[in-house]
Amino acid sequence: MPHGAPQLPLTVTLAAVWAVFEVGYYSLYVAFVGRLRRVLARAAVRRRLEQISGGVLVALGVRLALDG
Structure with a gap:
C-alpha cells in the first residue's frame, strides 16, 4: 500500500477485487x-488420473x- 494512503478503504477494496477474481x-x-x-467419469481416464x-x-x- 502506498505510504499515507487510507488503509481500511484500500484494504477492503483490494479484498473485494480479489474475491471477485476468485469467484x-x-x-x-x-x-x-x-x-x-x-x-472424466470413464473408468480408464479415472484410473489414469489416480x-x-x-x-x-x-x-x-x-x-x-x-x-530431512
Missing part, C-alpha cells in the same frame, strides 16, 4: 470440469524424506 476463476473452473464430466496423482504423491514423499 470468476472458480466459476470458469467448475463450468470447464462440468463439461468434461463424461470424459495413477498420476499417486505418482506425484510418492515423488513428493521421496523428496520430503530426502530433504
Whole structure:
C-alpha cells in the first residue's frame, strides 16, 4: 500500500477485487470440469488420473524424506 494512503478503504477494496477474481476463476473452473464430466467419469481416464496423482504423491514423499 502506498505510504499515507487510507488503509481500511484500500484494504477492503483490494479484498473485494480479489474475491471477485476468485469467484470468476472458480466459476470458469467448475463450468470447464462440468463439461468434461463424461470424459472424466470413464473408468480408464479415472484410473489414469489416480495413477498420476499417486505418482506425484510418492515423488513428493521421496523428496520430503530426502530433504530431512
